[in-house]
Amino acid sequence: MSNKVKLEDARRVIAAAEKKAAEIGQPMNIAVADEGGNLVSHVRMDGAWLGSVDISIKKAYTSRAFDISTKDLAGHSQSGNQFFGIHASNDGKIMIFAGGIPLKSDGKVVGAVGVSGGSGDQDHAVAEAGAAAF
Amino acid sequence: MSNKVKLEDARRVIAAAEKKAAEIGQPMNIAVADEGGNLVSHVRMDGAWLGSVDISIKKAYTSRAFDISTKDLAGHSQSGNQFFGIHASNDGKIMIFAGGIPLKSDGKVVGAVGVSGGSGDQDHAVAEAGAAAF
Amino acid sequence: MSNKVKLEDARRVIAAAEKKAAEIGQPMNIAVADEGGNLVSHVRMDGAWLGSVDISIKKAYTSRAFDISTKDLAGHSQSGNQFFGIHASNDGKIMIFAGGIPLKSDGKVVGAVGVSGGSGDQDHAVAEAGAAAF
Amino acid sequence: MSNKVKLEDARRVIAAAEKKAAEIGQPMNIAVADEGGNLVSHVRMDGAWLGSVDISIKKAYTSRAFDISTKDLAGHSQSGNQFFGIHASNDGKIMIFAGGIPLKSDGKVVGAVGVSGGSGDQDHAVAEAGAAAF
Numbered sequence: 001m002s003n004k005v006k007l008e009d010a011r012r013v014i015a016a017a018e019k020k021a022a023e024i025g026q027p028m029n030i031a032v033a034d035e036g037g038n039l040v041s042h043v044r045m046d047g048a049w050l051g052s053v054d055i056s057i058k059k060a061y062t063s064r065a066f067d068i069s070t071k072d073l074a075g076h077s078q079s080g081n082q083f084f085g086i087h088a089s090n091d092g093k094i095m096i097f098a099g100g101i102p103l104k105s106d107g108k109v110v111g112a113v114g115v116s117g118g119s120g121d122q123d124h125a126v127a128e129a130g131a132a133a134f
Numbered sequence: 135m136s137n138k139v140k141l142e143d144a145r146r147v148i149a150a151a152e153k154k155a156a157e158i159g160q161p162m163n164i165a166v167a168d169e170g171g172n173l174v175s176h177v178r179m180d181g182a183w184l185g186s187v188d189i190s191i192k193k194a195y196t197s198r199a200f201d202i203s204t205k206d207l208a209g210h211s212q213s214g215n216q217f218f219g220i221h222a223s224n225d226g227k228i229m230i231f232a233g234g235i236p237l238k239s240d241g242k243v244v245g246a247v248g249v250s251g252g253s254g255d256q257d258h259a260v261a262e263a264g265a266a267a268f
Numbered sequence: 269m270s271n272k273v274k275l276e277d278a279r280r281v282i283a284a285a286e287k288k289a290a291e292i293g294q295p296m297n298i299a300v301a302d303e304g305g306n307l308v309s310h311v312r313m314d315g316a317w318l319g320s321v322d323i324s325i326k327k328a329y330t331s332r333a334f335d336i337s338t339k340d341l342a343g344h345s346q347s348g349n350q351f352f353g354i355h356a357s358n359d360g361k362i363m364i365f366a367g368g369i370p371l372k373s374d375g376k377v378v379g380a381v382g383v384s385g386g387s388g389d390q391d392h393a394v395a396e397a398g399a400a401a402f
Numbered sequence: 403m404s405n406k407v408k409l410e411d412a413r414r415v416i417a418a419a420e421k422k423a424a425e426i427g428q429p430m431n432i433a434v435a436d437e438g439g440n441l442v443s444h445v446r447m448d449g450a451w452l453g454s455v456d457i458s459i460k461k462a463y464t465s466r467a468f469d470i471s472t473k474d475l476a477g478h479s480q481s482g483n484q485f486f487g488i489h490a491s492n493d494g495k496i497m498i499f500a501g502g503i504p505l506k507s508d509g510k511v512v513g514a515v516g517v518s519g520g521s522g523d524q525d526h527a528v529a530e531a532g533a534a535a536f
Binding site: 208 | 304305329330332333335347350351352353354356357358359360362
């Protein structure tokens with residue numbers, strides 16, 4: 001079977017991310033995408049921002065689409081830098097701020113987790129906790 | 135508390151829908167929306183259609199947006215009928231075929247479940263199983 | 269390696285489709301998508317319709333997204349049938365007329381070919397020739 | 403005949419670009435547009451970024467649309483400069499970072515090549531190799 005991110009994998013990632021979000025006291029939206037960039041699962045924790053539903057899903061897509069964390073992509077995408085303007089591509093699906101992290105299997109990116117609901121540092125920390133559980 | 139569809143409720147609905155989908159042997163995308171029509175949670179079962187991610191989420195939105203099952207809305211939305219063309223509204227978020235069912239509390243619609251991945255009859259049956267668990 | 273539709277596979281599919289298109293004397297747009305529904309390659313034969321660039325790419329996406337030929341999907345998607353309105357989903361990426369055909373490996377859909385540039389029968393015949401070369 | 407970028411021309415440009423990409427060891431998406439800015443052909447090399455499918459096609463469009471390399475356009479499009487905001491035009495089809503280069507015939511722009519999949523410098527170098535083969 002080619003798909004490396006099954007629903008049970010996505011649930012494990014989400015559970016770890018939820019746990020971290022609860023620890024820091026910030027409800028989050030958490031999404032997991034597979035190798036093709038397509039959504040496997042999403043949860044909005046009670047009280048998390050409505051606008052972050054879309055952002056979490058798109059951060060997961062973005063991290064897989066470019067095999068990079070959105071935190072790192074952010075650096076390249078500011079005015080004056082090499083990828084400035086990339087957020088206008090892919091019909092608005094590219095998020096260029098922290099919270100998306102690739103999921104790797106045998107050193108190869110096979111999916112991604114996207115988190116949105118707090119500060120950039122919080123989103124990234126929660127995504128890291130999710131990715132570590134993969 | 136105004137929000138009647140918490141994450142734990144969405145998970146209960148999804149679990150019941152997954153169980154039904156497994157029984158009929160058809161992997162599904164299942165989504166739950168809250169009173170505001172906003173996504174609470176989504177799962178894509180292993181092997182379910184990629185194109186149904188979007189459809190399941192939008193069926194849930196549609197059922198809450200008009201407080202009706204998308205199966206019933208379908209009847210009104212065929213060529214020649216009173217709502218024909220409604221699928222062009224809401225920036226493409228309206229699905230007019232079976233699989234979306236409102237979630238009710240005290241007789242009032244407080245959210246919806248959307249299912250996509252099989253025939254119209256299958257999608258509706260799985261959504262009914264989910265709604266019954268609410 | 270998980271991706272079952274490599275660039276060389278896509279080129280083989282396209283070459284067979286081009287040959288068929290040349291035989292019937294109708295220039296075509298031909299696109300191949302992989303397991304995730306993402307574009308691997310596209311060609312517009314000289315003189316083929318400009319509007320069919322987009323259609324060929326979306327037919328390939330659609331056939332993979334629902335694991336069905338767009339010719340068969342068309343039947344289900346007419347007014348009065350079970351999937352009427354599906355063309356409004358997936359942000360306008362769903363094509364519900366002939367020309368898209370899944371690519372299978374070991375009985376499993378791992379991608380699709382999409383063809384646009386002639387009549388529905390011509391598009392389907394050219395897509396079949398492409399799929400047969402996979 | 404008005405169209406100066408035939409499919410065989412696009413294939414020659416793409417082949418040269420692929421060769422360069424292989425030399426620098428970075429898989430790329432490569433697209434060629436004609437005088438009308440419409441796509442003639444696209445390839446995604448094995449392992450190239452998914453998110454760059456869209457970007458390569460739009461870099462080709464952009465270079466033809468303004469008869470300029472996207473590297474040069476980038477300079478004018480940063481915050482504070484004369485074209486800042488141009489990426490919001492043309493329904494999101496404008497890319498303002500390196501990788502798109504016009505194709506010229508008798509000193510006149512008749513098409514463009516767009517490359518995406520690496521750093522800005524890599525994308526531009528691969529596009530140059532493609533354009534040189536035109």
